[in-house]
Structures are given as structure tokens and as C-alpha cells.
């Protein structure tokens with residue numbers, strides 16, 4: 001088990017356009033750890049990832065990467081040790097999958113680059129797409145190509161290696177979501193530290209060592225999945241009614257409940273059509 005501190009954030013405040021977006025954020029990530037960043041739309045997850053990526057300037061001494069102030073890292077050195085997958089990547093150029101993944105390794109010798117690309121395409125189940133033009137791929141296929149490009153950047157580099165991934169599985173079908181998260185766990189066991197923003201609470205619960213739940217720019221709760229994903233927390237942070245069950249596998253399962261009032265699809269507490277037909281209340285059978 002790797003235990004070396006990789007990332008330390010201390011009392012980070014961040015203001016953009018005269019608005020406070022991050023409020024007193026403190027967290028840490030060690031080598032070999034996969035931490036999921038959760039929270040409603042607008043909670044500040046992407047902004048935090050951009051700040052940790054060095055894309056938004058942060059106050060001195062608030063973010064340390066491998067023990068060194070983030071502002072002291074040169075761009076070139078950062079590029080070898082941390083890679084970032086932004087939430088939106090919209091590639092319009094007619095480039096092939098192979099060419100896009102190669103962008104992650106611009107200065108590599110061709111034989112070595114080829115080896116890295118092949119390994120990543122296989123890991124992300126996109127070998128069969130290698131010669132296709134990226135803009136012609138489906139959304140989920142494109143997302144896996146972008147992940148391969150990001151991984152190529154830090155693949156087989158010396159430690160420290162940090163991955164900051166912003167909703168890297170949002171377009172994937174359930175089987176590919178599982179496959180990608182298994183790969184992320186594999187990377188953690190190889191010594192990477194991973195911070196992954198994700199909306200799927202159950203994926204996070206299944207794969208992350210720890211969860212960081214944000215609300216309105218602050219950390220609302222942080223810890224192992226079972227301590228963060230409680231019915232009370234989900235109500236307070238998302239306004240979501242849910243049932244949370246602890247599975248025999250050791251992680252919680254969140255089952256969202258149909259809102260009783262105030263939702264556009266809600267019938268004001270009236271039984272839904274199939275409830276009238278079957279006499280079975282939907283809430284009890286989900």
C-alpha cells in the first residue's frame with residue numbers, strides 16, 4: 001500500500017468574477033488512493049479540479065503537489081506528472097483515434113509512443129477504433145479516446161503521478177463505466193493518485209477509497225463511502241430523498257426515491273397510473 005502524500009490542499013478560497021466559488025477547502029490525497037469528488041451542479045467540483053491542475057492560480061501555500069507549492073511547479077514538469085481530463089472536450093478536427101491519443105505524448109520516440117498507444121487503446125476497449133476519425137465516433141467512444149489521451153501523458157512516467165478526472169464516465173454505458181473504473185483502480189494500485197469528479201453516487205461508492213461531498217463551494221462531508229452517502233447527507237446536499245442500503249460487498253447502494261411533491265413529474269402525491277392498476281406503491285418496489 002502506497003502512503004506517500006501526493007496532494008495537500010489547505011484552506012483554499014477561490015474567487016472568480018467577484019464571486020466566491022471555493023470556500024475553505026482542505027483535503028489530501030495519497031499515492032495509490034482513488035478519491036471521488038461529489039456534489040450537485042454548481043457545487044464547485046470542476047473549479048476545484050482546475051485549481052488543483054494549476055489552471056487557475058491559487059494563493060501561495062494552499063495547494064502542494066508532492067510536497068512542493070503548486071505555483072512553484074514548471075508547466076513542463078507538471079505535464080509529466082499530472083494529467084487532467086476536463087468535463088468537456090469537443091474535438092472537431094478530422095483526426096484519427098491514434099493521432100488524438102498521440103497528442104498525450106508529443107515528444108516521445110515513435111516506437112515507444114506506438115507501444116503506449118496500443119496499451120491504452122486495449123485497456124480502454126477502443127483498439128477496434130484506432131483508424132477512425134474521432135468526430136465520427138459516438139459520445140461514449142469519444143470519451144474513452146480522450147481518457148486514453150490523458151492517460152498517455154503520464155503513463156509509465158516516474159512517480160509522482162496524479163490524475164484529475166472531471167466526469168470521465170458520464171457518456172459511458174454501464175459496462176464501460178465499470179470497465180473504466182476498474183482501470184482507474186488498477187492505476188491506483190500502480191501508484192497513481194486519482195481525484196475523480198463524478199455524479200454517479202453508486203459508481204463512486206463501489207470504487208473510491210474515500211468520497212469528498214461538496215455543497216456550495218465547501219466540503220460538506222468527507223470519508224469512506226458508507227459514512228458520506230447517508231440518507232440525511234443526500235437530503236441536505238442534493239435535496240434528494242433516497243434509501244441507502246449497505247451491501248454485503250461492503251459499500252453502500254443509493255436508491256433514489258420519487259419526489260412526493262414539487263417535482264415536474266410528480267402528480268401531487270396521487271398514485272401513478274401503474275400504481276392504480278397494480279395497487280403496488282412504486283416507492284416500495286424500486
Ligand SMILES: Nc1ncnc2c1ncn2[C@@H]1O[C@H](COP(=O)(O)OP(=O)(O)OP(=O)(O)O)[C@@H](O)[C@H]1O
Pocket residue numbers: 016017019021039040041042043044045046047048087
Ligand atoms: N469563470 C467563472 N466565472 C464566474 N463563475 C464561475 C466561473 N467558473 C465557474 N463559475 C461558477 O462557479 C460555480 C461552480 O462551478 P463548477 O463548474 O465548479 O461546478 P461543478 O460542481 O463542477 O458543477 P457540475 O456538476 O454542473 O459540473 C458555478 O456556480 C459556476 O457558475
